[in-house]
Amino acid sequence: xxxxxxxxxxxxxxxxxxxxxxxxxxxxxxxxxxxxxxxxxxxxxxxxxxxxxxxxxxxxxxxxxxxxxxxxxxxxxxxxxxxxxxxxxxxxxxxxxxxxxxxxxxxxxxxxxxxxxxxxxxxxxxxxxxxxxxxxxxxxxxxxxxxxxxxxxxxxxxxxxxxxxxxxxxxxxxxxxxxxxxxxxxxxxxxxxxxxxxxxxxxxxxxxxxxxxxxxxxxxxxxxxxxxxxxxxxxxxxxxxxxxxxxxxxxxxxxxxxxxxxxxxxxxxxxxxxxxxxxxxxxxxxxxxxxxxxxxxxxxxxxxxxxxxxxxxxxxxxxxxxxxxxxxxxxxxxxxxxxxxxxxxxxxxxxxxxxxxxxxxxxxxxxxxxxxxxxxxxxxxxxxxxxxxxxxxxxxxxxxxxxxxxxxxxxxxxxxxxxxxxxxxxxxxxxxxxxxxxxxxxxxxxxxxxxxxxxxxxxxxxxxxxxxxxxxxxxxxxxxxxxxxxxxxxxxxxxxxxxxxxxxxxxxxxxxxxxxxxxxxxxxxxxxxxxxxxxxxxxxxxxxxxxxxxxxxxxxxxxxxxxxxxxxxxxxxxxxxxxxxxxxxxxxx
Amino acid sequence: xxxxxxxxxxxxxxxxxxxxxxxxxxxxxxxxxxxxxxxxxxxxxxxxxxxxxxxxxxxxxxxxxxxxxxxxxxxxxxxxxxxxxxxxxxxxxxxxxxxxxxxxxxxxxxxxxxxxxxxxxxxxxxxxxxxxxxxxxxxxxxxxxxxxxxxxxxxxxxxxxxxxxxxxxxxxxxxxxx
Numbered sequence: 001x002x003x004x005x006x007x008x009x010x011x012x013x014x015x016x017x018x019x020x021x022x023x024x025x026x027x028x029x030x031x032x033x034x035x036x037x038x039x040x041x042x043x044x045x046x047x048x049x050x051x052x053x054x055x056x057x058x059x060x061x062x063x064x065x066x067x068x069x070x071x072x073x074x075x076x077x078x079x080x081x082x083x084x085x086x087x088x089x090x091x092x093x094x095x096x097x098x099x100x101x102x103x104x105x106x107x108x109x110x111x112x113x114x115x116x117x118x119x120x121x122x123x124x125x126x127x128x129x130x131x132x133x134x135x136x137x138x139x140x141x142x143x144x145x146x147x148x149x150x151x152x153x154x155x156x157x158x159x160x161x162x163x164x165x166x167x168x169x170x171x172x173x174x175x176x177x178x179x180x181x182x183x184x185x186x187x188x189x190x191x192x193x194x195x196x197x198x199x200x201x202x203x204x205x206x207x208x209x210x211x212x213x214x215x216x217x218x219x220x221x222x223x224x225x226x227x228x229x230x231x232x233x234x235x236x237x238x239x240x241x242x243x244x245x246x247x248x249x250x251x252x253x254x255x256x257x258x259x260x261x262x263x264x265x266x267x268x269x270x271x272x273x274x275x276x277x278x279x280x281x282x283x284x285x286x287x288x289x290x291x292x293x294x295x296x297x298x299x300x301x302x303x304x305x306x307x308x309x310x311x312x313x314x315x316x317x318x319x320x321x322x323x324x325x326x327x328x329x330x331x332x333x334x335x336x337x338x339x340x341x342x343x344x345x346x347x348x349x350x351x352x353x354x355x356x357x358x359x360x361x362x363x364x365x366x367x368x369x370x371x372x373x374x375x376x377x378x379x380x381x382x383x384x385x386x387x388x389x390x391x392x393x394x395x396x397x398x399x400x401x402x403x404x405x406x407x408x409x410x411x412x413x414x415x416x417x418x419x420x421x422x423x424x425x426x427x428x429x430x431x432x433x434x435x436x437x438x439x440x441x442x443x444x445x446x447x448x449x450x451x452x453x454x455x456x457x458x459x460x461x462x463x464x465x466x467x468x469x470x471x472x473x474x475x476x477x478x479x480x481x482x483x484x485x486x487x488x489x490x491x492x493x494x495x496x497x498x499x500x501x502x503x504x505x506x507x508x509x510x511x512x513x514x515x516x517x518x519x520x521x522x523x524x525x526x527x528x529x530x531x532x533x534x535x536x537x538x539x540x541x542x543x544x545x546x547x548x549x550x551x552x553x554x555x556x557x558x559x560x561x562x563x564x565x566x567x568x569x570x571x572x573x574x575x576x577x578x579x580x581x582x583x584x585x586x587x588x589x
Numbered sequence: 590x591x592x593x594x595x596x597x598x599x600x601x602x603x604x605x606x607x608x609x610x611x612x613x614x615x616x617x618x619x620x621x622x623x624x625x626x627x628x629x630x631x632x633x634x635x636x637x638x639x640x641x642x643x644x645x646x647x648x649x650x651x652x653x654x655x656x657x658x659x660x661x662x663x664x665x666x667x668x669x670x671x672x673x674x675x676x677x678x679x680x681x682x683x684x685x686x687x688x689x690x691x692x693x694x695x696x697x698x699x700x701x702x703x704x705x706x707x708x709x710x711x712x713x714x715x716x717x718x719x720x721x722x723x724x725x726x727x728x729x730x731x732x733x734x735x736x737x738x739x740x741x742x743x744x745x746x747x748x749x750x751x752x753x754x755x756x757x758x759x760x761x762x763x764x765x766x767x
Binding site: 131132135136139140141143160193194195196317318319322323 | 609610617621622625655659663665666668669671672
């Protein structure tokens with residue numbers, strides 16, 4: 001989207017208001033939507049949304065959700081999400097969303113109103129030092145004190161948010177800056193910041209070493225993360241995997257980077273990853289990490305992680321490399337550019353023995369769940385059927401907890417940006433607003449929030465937003481009347497003493513949907529799953545499907561916190577004949 | 590607070606020279622980086638350079654090799670950081686200024702003044718019971734004078750923190766970022 005038509009060239013000499021400058025700068029960046037909640041310091045800026053139509057303002061019901069919607073928009077589109085809130089509580093309510101974006105490297109711009117520059121520091125009404133509060137959770141931040149800095153700061157902010165390792169950038173806008181006047185010059189040339197030059201091209205010597213290591217390896221594994229999605233490097237990963245015959249595992253944020261239906265796919269690794277992914281990583285002799293950061297939920301006990309492997313780490317952020325464990329071949333650069341160069345050097349290879357071994361892991365330790373004889377719905381089966389019915393038409397978001405892990409395990413994720421989840425921060429209440437933002441980015445898809453009842457209750461007020469703007473988000477609640485993941489830990493590690501995890505009192509979700517003017521449906525019998533899901537997918541408008549599931553179902557495999565991945569529990573150890581994940585060593589070949 | 594308090598045998602002191610944008614809030618960004626990640630700051634010294642748009646921070650920190658590497662990378666990652674340079678003792682002319690208020694009653698005063706003279710320090714204030722001594726030097730010299738003055742009774746110390754420049758013709762601006 002360009003703004004050429006709306007920007008007459010004779011504006012160069014004319015003074016514009018701060019609000020007008022902000023609006024024009026956002027237009028120039030191609031902004032389509034702003035997610036926001038108003039406040040007194042924003043009046044003149046809000047006024048522009050009445051007069052102009054290029055940028056649509058989406059009025060959220062809580063500022064935290066404005067940030068999550070901006071994230072959902074950015075995660076689904078690959079562009080930059082924008083949110084706009086007022087000073088004080090408006091700004092502080094954003095912080096969870098900003099932190100979420102920071103942890104998952106999502107490019108969003110947070111515009112916060114601020115009290116007038118003369119009042120800053122006076123503990124004025126609705127003043128909060130939001131730049132100070134968000135210093136360690138933003139990629140960069142600005143407090144605008146001079147009119148002349150306004151337009152350049154916005155332009156820099158977008159550049160910083162979307163390049164390098166993406167992330168949130170906050171711009172604090174005092175009232176007198178929004179009201180003030182200044183000449184506006186159309187920006188020219190590229191943004192240049194002397195302290196910010198992310199390295200995108202990998203060092204040729206390191207790339208050569210990567211190719212050599214791949215050639216020499218007998219048992220390599222590709223481990224891909226969110227960086228592959230950000231860099232749009234899915235095709236390059238597929239090519240490398242196919243040509244060099246390398247199985248691929250992914251992190252929660254890397255879901256979609258490699259199609260789960262591909263025969264080289266191992267699914268997710270880590271705490272609730274597939275047994276075969278963890279076994280393959282445990283046994284591999286070369287681990288090629290791309291755009292992933294060896295998070296503790298991935299590695300388990302880090303000293304026991306991939307102990308047989310030489311590690312290659314390709315990442316655009318030098319601080320991610322060597323942070324959690326030593327790396328033999330570091331490559332700083334953009335995943336797409338680096339893999340392209342690597343692919344030029346890698347020759348076709350077959351690894352029959354290794355693939356056989358991995359096949360064996362898959363066959364002997366498949367991802368399964370037990371279905372019941374009666375009508376009780378297993379959450380995993382609900383997800384399997386949802387995935388079958390929605391297929392490639394869906395974009396999924398999730399909340400955080402058991403349902404999120406089941407979604408990561410059992411959904412077919414076929415393309416990048418099809419699966420959107422809060423990984424690093426693990427923010428309950430993320431999925432619903434993110435789905436709203438995601439649908440606005442991809443209105444050709446069905447946006448489905450796979451939710452737990454606990455998470456959804458944190459943000460259900462956004463039903464009003466969905467209904468107001470006719471955003472047909474589907475909320476697929478796996479309702480176990482509780483905070484399932486904490487309950488699971490209490491179940492396994494606290495002798496089933498369930499403290500403060502029961503949500504027996506919750507809303508009737510069908511009545512709730514109706515209260516907001518949306519449709520909803522309850523189901524509690526297995527046989528109703530498929531027809532109800534079909535109804536949800538075909539009913540126009542927002543929809544809540546309340547799926548009452550077995551509350552005692554636990555997520556397996558599971559690596560107990562602090563344990564080594566190879567000691568994962570494949571199923572409830574208290575049930576008969578627990579299968580341990582250990583395998584005999586591969587005989588030398 | 591050290592990150593691994595039980596295992597600090599590999600801890601080393603390191604001095605970083607950091608060129609940053611001379612804007613408000615930048616020092617806060619640098620210092621909150623340290624507090625957020627639990628790194629130590631032993632001393633920090635900041636001032637404008639010959640280019641008024643650039644400030645120079647000299648930062649002394651300690652940690653094991655991995656922590657120091659992270660600190661260097663994290664400092665470089667800040668948008669307002671222009672250059673980060675790890676200062677090597679041998680290649681760098683380093684100085685710190687220290688003001689020492691030392692107890693010096695009449696019968697001890699000449700002894701104290703002798704120490705001052707030997708170290709080429711200066712006396713900048715004198716009263717009946719105490720002297721303020723100004724001493725400039727590297728870590729070794731400062732340590733030595735403090736050691737010698739300690740028996741007389743050091744009442745108060747103010748230290749500037751270390752600053753340094755590369756020896757010879759090299760300048761930080763001229764260096765490629767590490």
